[in-house]
Amino acid sequence: MSIIVDVQDLTKRYGDLLAVNKVSFTIEQGEIFGFLGPNGAGKTTCLEIMEGLRKPDGGQVLLKGQSVWPDPKKVKNLIGVQLQSTSFYEELTVKEILVLFASLYGRKLSGLQLDSLLSMAGLEEKRNAYTNSLSGGQKQRLAIITALVNEPEIIFLDEPTTGLDPQARRRSWEIIQELQSKGKTIILTTHYMEEAENLCERVAIIDQGKIVAIDQPQKLIDQLGKKAKISFASTRPLESLFLAKLGAEAGQVNSGEGHVIFANDPAQAIGVLLEKAKQEGIIIKNLHVSSPSLDDVFLELTGKELRD
Amino acid sequence: MTFWTLLLANTRLQLRNRNSLFWHFAFPLVFMVLFGLIFGQGPGVLNIGMVTNNSAPAQHFQAAFNEIEGVELIRGEEAVLLEDLKDGQIHLLVAFRAAEAGQPVDVELFYDQNEMLTTGAARSMVRGVLDGITKAVLEVPELFRLKETAISTEIMTFMSFLLPGVIGMSIMFSALFGTAYPLVTEREKGILRRVKLTPVKTAVFLGAKAVGMTVIAFMQAAIIIVTGISFFDVQILGSLPAAALVALLGALMMVSLGLLIAGVAKRVESVDSIANVIAMPMMFLAGTFFEIDGAPDWLQSVARILPLTHLNNALREVLIRGQELAAVLPALLTMVAWALGFILAAAYLFRWESPKTQGNNRKAA
């Protein structure tokens, strides 16, 4: 496998705000790479610098060995892009949009290419529909296949599934996986940790313009070093001291009655918890044991919840 | 290839949008019909007094006006007619002075300054008829016979005089709004950013827009002319291909101005105000409906250089006065100069994205 994306010390300021702060990473050919971070973390800025839309204040981006800056023209045929906020010409049909964008690359779509793009996005029935009659999911999928008309090797998808229902989201994941199976390299941004976990081979967790961790999702979770996540509610507030006794080294006390603790031996921790509760006449509700997730990694690394 | 696909897409966008359809095609027609109803039909709408010297030109003049619907020629004594003019009984007084054979005939025009709209159009008509007579006399060696043929075909109506102005005005409004509006909308919606990611050349992208819009403005001119001929008895004296060329050039000039407006307007809402601030005064100053020789000199000097003035004048000369293209060459060249100026300025100001997306100049946003 060879490195196809090489980003070094990328920096971008907006006035006093350091939106992207010395970001460096590499991506292998054929990977699905995700930027995971809350709104305003700097994901879009980072992506759009790599696409040649925004000028960096420092650092460099190499796509297949070609530097994007100062002359982004050179990578235009190499990349396909779905921007975060996509809108189309409302008075054109799905087919007309695809033909138009292909022609902007100096290409003519064959009937076969058109059919395969439409079927990939499940838009065969909609080929002659005006774009303003499409559902949110259909629009997003149209944006994705519009990014494919020039047969790019590297595909940038900025929040491809934001605002979609779970079913539509899964549909988009299938498309992205199909692209990967065709050898494309995909870089996407998301603030859904399920998306990062299920879809991305590697994720960069980004917060306030900085990459705070970068690895395979499972490895990031393993690095937390916690086997289980126990969440529950109680009828009375619990003291943190009490929680600490549960054997959870880093207990997290949530506001009000909801608690989350991490334990290496969940069975033992729950035993202790229930015992104590009984002694003190506290009733434990909604007891739930799960594996830690990227959410927890994010929380651990930044002290913040991923979603607001 | 790219260009044609873009041109096709742009034409579709215009023709599928109800708003733009209305402004491009319905509005000019509504305008024509309204003006037709006001000025085109019915006797006694316009009374022109005439003092004749019984010369041949005077007779031709009389013959020409007798055939114009909506105009009544009232012959009489100069002193009486002048009183009538002051009383508002007649709108215009044309006095043919006695002349020696072989000398130009002096013709004096009196009109009511306060009746700009009616007398303006009437004066254009009188001038047109006189031009027609002169032309017939000058261009034809066998003076007498051809004079008559010329005049019997030169039946003019008010609408004939209004038509070029309506065309010029429609081309201007359509081209300004039809070019600037979509472009700024596309920029605001981020479509232009998406296009910027493709290797398409700016010149090709904008060129397709400009040509598409020019074609539409041109179709519009054709529709107005056909309507004028079919429903309002408009007489086209000049060659249609020559008029087409003038209209095409005019459309190109106005589209270029539209591109410039798109460069200046930061947001869609500003397109309206900027385009109207430019178009409205220009419409009146450019002699679209009436001559402005009652205006102060400085204003007239301004009016003389305006893009629409040249378009209107050239259209009027070619369509209604039957002039050759060569005769309007100065106007055509001026239009080319305006178009080039607009295009250069537009190219300099053109932006693919709203200032705020780049972030480098936050204050400007």
Ligand SMILES: Nc1ncnc2c1ncn2[C@@H]1O[C@H](COP(=O)(O)OP(=O)(O)O)[C@@H](O)[C@H]1O
């Ligand atoms: N054009 C801009 N001008 C000024 N600030 C901007 C601009 N674009 C983004 N920002 C700011 O930079 C930060 C990162 O934004 P963005 O890259 O859009 O983050 P994300 O995509 O992760 O939500 C945010 O604080 C945002 O407000």
Ligand SMILES: [Mg+2]
């Ligand atoms: Mg974003």
